[in-house]
Amino acid sequence: xxxxxxxxxPFIVVALLLALGFYTIGFKRNxxxxxxxxxxxxxxxxxxxxxxxxxxxxxxxxxTQAPQEAVGKMVLPxxxxxxxxxxxxxxxxxxxxxxxxxxxxxxYGTLDVTRVRRxxx
Amino acid sequence: MTTTIIKTTTRxxxxxxxxxxxxxxxxxxxxxxxxxxxxxVFASGLILLIVANVRDKVQKLFExxxxxxxxxxxxxxxxxxxxxxxxSYTFLKNAIANSGFLFGGTTPQGINPGYLNTGGTLxxxxxFVGTKVLAGLTSIVLIFFLILRRExxxx
Amino acid sequence: xxxxxxxxxxxxxxxxxxIAPLFKKHYKxxxxxxxxxxxxxxxxxxxxMKEVVTNGIIMYVFGADKPTLVLPSGYAVPIRIMFEVDxxxxxMAISATLMSFVGAIYSYSHVKKDxxxxxxxALLMLLEAGILGMVLTGDLFNLFVFLEIAGIAGxxxxxxxxxxxxxxxxxxxxxxxxSVASLMVLFAVGIFYGQYGNLNLAYIAKNVSFNMVDMIALxxxxxxxxxxxxAVPMHYWVPDAYTEVPAGINPPLLVATYASLYALxxxxxxxxxxxxxxxxxVGWIMSILGVxxxxxxxxxxxxxxxxxxxxxxxAISQTGYMLLGVGVGLTVLHDPSKLAEFGRDAMAGGVxxxxxxxxxxxxxxxxxxxxxxxxxxxNLNEMxxxxxxxxxxxxxxxxxxxxxxxxxxxxxxxxxxxxxxTSYRLNPLLTVFAMVTSVLTLASFVKVFASAFLGPPLExxxxxxxxxxxxxxxxxxxxxxxxxxxxxxxxxxxxxxxPAVDALINFAQYHSWGGLA
Numbered sequence: 001x002x003x004x005x006x007x008x009x010p011f012i013v014v015a016l017l018l019a020l021g022f023y024t025i026g027f028k029r030n031x032x033x034x035x036x037x038x039x040x041x042x043x044x045x046x047x048x049x050x051x052x053x054x055x056x057x058x059x060x061x062x063x064t065q066a067p068q069e070a071v072g073k074m075v076l077p078x079x080x081x082x083x084x085x086x087x088x089x090x091x092x093x094x095x096x097x098x099x100x101x102x103x104x105x106x107x108y109g110t111l112d113v114t115r116v117r118r119x120x121x
Numbered sequence: 122m123t124t125t126i127i128k129t130t131t132r133x134x135x136x137x138x139x140x141x142x143x144x145x146x147x148x149x150x151x152x153x154x155x156x157x158x159x160x161x162v163f164a165s166g167l168i169l170l171i172v173a174n175v176r177d178k179v180q181k182l183f184e185x186x187x188x189x190x191x192x193x194x195x196x197x198x199x200x201x202x203x204x205x206x207x208x209s210y211t212f213l214k215n216a217i218a219n220s221g222f223l224f225g226g227t228t229p230q231g232i233n234p235g236y237l238n239t240g241g242t243l244x245x246x247x248x249f250v251g252t253k254v255l256a257g258l259t260s261i262v263l264i265f266f267l268i269l270r271r272e273x274x275x276x
Numbered sequence: 277x278x279x280x281x282x283x284x285x286x287x288x289x290x291x292x293x294x295i296a297p298l299f300k301k302h303y304k305x306x307x308x309x310x311x312x313x314x315x316x317x318x319x320x321x322x323x324x325m326k327e328v329v330t331n332g333i334i335m336y337v338f339g340a341d342k343p344t345l346v347l348p349s350g351y352a353v354p355i356r357i358m359f360e361v362d363x364x365x366x367x368m369a370i371s372a373t374l375m376s377f378v379g380a381i382y383s384y385s386h387v388k389k390d391x392x393x394x395x396x397x398a399l400l401m402l403l404e405a406g407i408l409g410m411v412l413t414g415d416l417f418n419l420f421v422f423l424e425i426a427g428i429a430g431x432x433x434x435x436x437x438x439x440x441x442x443x444x445x446x447x448x449x450x451x452x453x454x455s456v457a458s459l460m461v462l463f464a465v466g467i468f469y470g471q472y473g474n475l476n477l478a479y480i481a482k483n484v485s486f487n488m489v490d491m492i493a494l495x496x497x498x499x500x501x502x503x504x505x506x507a508v509p510m511h512y513w514v515p516d517a518y519t520e521v522p523a524g525i526n527p528p529l530l531v532a533t534y535a536s537l538y539a540l541x542x543x544x545x546x547x548x549x550x551x552x553x554x555x556x557x558v559g560w561i562m563s564i565l566g567v568x569x570x571x572x573x574x575x576x577x578x579x580x581x582x583x584x585x586x587x588x589x590x591a592i593s594q595t596g597y598m599l600l601g602v603g604v605g606l607t608v609l610h611d612p613s614k615l616a617e618f619g620r621d622a623m624a625g626g627v628x629x630x631x632x633x634x635x636x637x638x639x640x641x642x643x644x645x646x647x648x649x650x651x652x653x654x655n656l657n658e659m660x661x662x663x664x665x666x667x668x669x670x671x672x673x674x675x676x677x678x679x680x681x682x683x684x685x686x687x688x689x690x691x692x693x694x695x696x697x698t699s700y701r702l703n704p705l706l707t708v709f710a711m712v713t714s715v716l717t718l719a720s721f722v723k724v725f726a727s728a729f730l731g732p733p734l735e736x737x738x739x740x741x742x743x744x745x746x747x748x749x750x751x752x753x754x755x756x757x758x759x760x761x762x763x764x765x766x767x768x769x770x771x772x773x774x775p776a777v778d779a780l781i782n783f784a785q786y787h788s789w790g791g792l793a
Binding site: 025031034038041042045048049052078079082085086089092093096097100101103104106107108117118119 | 417420421424428431432435438440441442444445446447448451452455456458459462463465466469470475515516519520
């Protein structure tokens with residue numbers, strides 16, 4: 001157990017989550033579970049970016065009532081901004097996918113992706 | 122879903138959540154948070170009200186609420202504030218900061234206790250984004266709620 | 277005001293999209309509003325092209341004191357979001373605005389009977405804004421955001437006819453593909469940000485070292501954009517999406533697909549342009565992918581009975597030509613003699629084919645939409661003898677079919693000929709496949725023509741008449757463009773295509789923000 005494992009721990013989790021997400025999208029039959037798979041994938045990517053943005057000894061770039069020693073050690077919050085944007089987009093994507101899922105259930109009477117297949121050929 | 126416990130808790134919690142959401146929106150330029158986060162908190166308060174009530178009441182309550190218009194208003198406001206920068210600067214330039222308008226107070230340098238009357242266009246953008254997000258998220262959940270409750274009643 | 281053009285290009289459709297829901301039930305008002313807004317954006321995009329051709333790359337830095345302030349004093353790296361418009365971006369912007377305009381005109385009567393039209397037009401303009409943002413931006417993360425906007429708006433439009441289960445099925449397929457692809461793009465963006473600490477395309481391109489991690493990023497970007505532009509083997513969403521979407525949305529949706537193709541070119545020509553050795557390999561992969569795409573697409577098209585589905589498979593197959601043309605150019609990008617000999621013309625063929633294909637495929641899909649509007653079916657076996665009932669649709673279809681099969685004097689011939697001529701120089705086998713594909717395309721369109729328009733008039737279509745005027749106007753605009761582009765290919769090539777190709781080749785110009793730093 002050396003230091004590098006601890007530093008790389010978030011990235012290992014990201015890799016696991018990516019694998020889990022792709023597995024869920026590829027092999028689950030329930031449409032809701034597939035949507036959850038996309039969500040897991042999104043979580044993995046978001047976590048990747050946030051983990052990249054971690055600076056040891058850095059302070060959040062907020063001057064409101066900041067501690068005195070934070071001056072000059074504040075980090076650039078770009079990764080956090082990226083993650084936030086991606087979360088916002090993710091909300092829209094999930095809502096739309098769930099809406100499609102509701103509509104599919106109404107018309108097909110099932111959420112099994114192997115049976116939701118009127119378009120083929 | 123609508124037991125007495127949930128109803129009572131909602132009655133107590135929802136106003137607090139709404140106030141907290143507004144606080145996060147208004148202080149977006151000073152503390153962590155901002156338009157989207159505050160709007161999401163505000164919307165979660167409204168959503169709590171939605172899920173803790175029966176369908177007919179919810180429908181009656183939100184029939185008159187102009188959610189779509191609020192959403193458009195938020196987006197158009199954002200765009201308008203962005204276009205404000207076109208006057209001699211570029212799109213989204215902070216043209217209001219240090220100008221003396223509302224939210225146009227002098228920006229302090231360095232560590233400060235946080236002055237609400239600063240931030241320029243940032244504060245306006247937060248308010249407009251917050252409006253859009255709270256309207257958008259609430260209408261998403263509302264539509265799902267109305268659809269699913271109706272179908273459960275039918276079956 | 278002219279220096280604010282890049283920002284206005286995106287702001288205008290967004291403004292239109294946010295006003296649209298306020299119209300509520302005034303469907304006539306909202307459709308005229310959409311035609312108005314998209315019409316203005318066509319004018320803006322033409323102005324933009326004129327600016328770019330005369331003054332070179334246009335920079336637009338958001339939130340700065342003036343639009344060209346790329347590096348504020350004291351900074352060695354760009355810190356703001358910026359738009360960087362070169363001729364290639366302006367070229368795509370023209371296609372996007374033009375097709376949204378035509379689509380809005382066509383939709384005026386095509387979706388008249390549906391409800392929720394204020395949302396339909398809002399999404400149409402949002403899709404346009406997404407495409408425009410994608411092709412104008414000079415920032416990797418911005419590219420991701422606009423990719424997602426275009427993906428969400430596009431898939432919502434695919435599922436617009438929510439009374440059909442198939443529409444929702446196609447919509448969720450498209451959304452799934454586009455969101456997974458976009459997330460992988462975001463992952464690649466994260467890799468770049470972690471290494472170079474910046475998101476500016478030009479800045480990263482200048483510093484890219486092409487180590488192991490960069491290769492992963494290139495692979496991710498290449499795969500996701502190839503997936504979104506419908507290249508084989510990730511083409512399965514294309515026929516579903518194009519078939520189920522209302523025909524008025526087909527033109528902007530096609531441009532959205534090719535905006536991903538644009539992003540693919542941007543990645544390989546701009547982001548990794550300094551990587552000399554491996555670029556030829558990427559070019560070969562692109563060419564072979566192109567040949568596979570065109571061949572598989574056309575063979576799948578031959579067996580279809582649904583007229584729109586058949587045309588959608590042709591859309592896949594035609595994407596192959598663009599990949600082939602530009603891929604041939606990419607293989608010789610760092611070899612000046614070969615580049616001048618055939619590389620530049622190959623890329624011109626590929627880029628010219630983008631706009632040609634957008635025009636004639638939109639035209640064909642619109643005629644298919646017209647057939648559906650009149651007959652209520654898309655099955656070819658149930659149609660017949662419609663030539664007398666719908667003369668203008670028939671003529672439009674003939675123009676489109678001749679153009680897609682590469683018959684002179686239509687526009688498809690001009691670009692396909694450039695591609696044949698140049699890919700032959702790289703490897704004759706590529707050309708053989710391209711020509712066989714073209715012949716098969718002609719065969720399949722002859723089949724459509726024969727079974728839908730020729731034959732004895734059927735009794736059940738006795739009382740059918742030609743489609744309403746707005747649809748005819750939209751189809752005639754595109755048919756006229758098909759013929760004009762075919763008769764005067766040199767004008768289009770000189771004014772639009774070669775500036776775009778030169779913008780891709782002169783990557784150093786892009787890397788230095790048009791000479792500003």
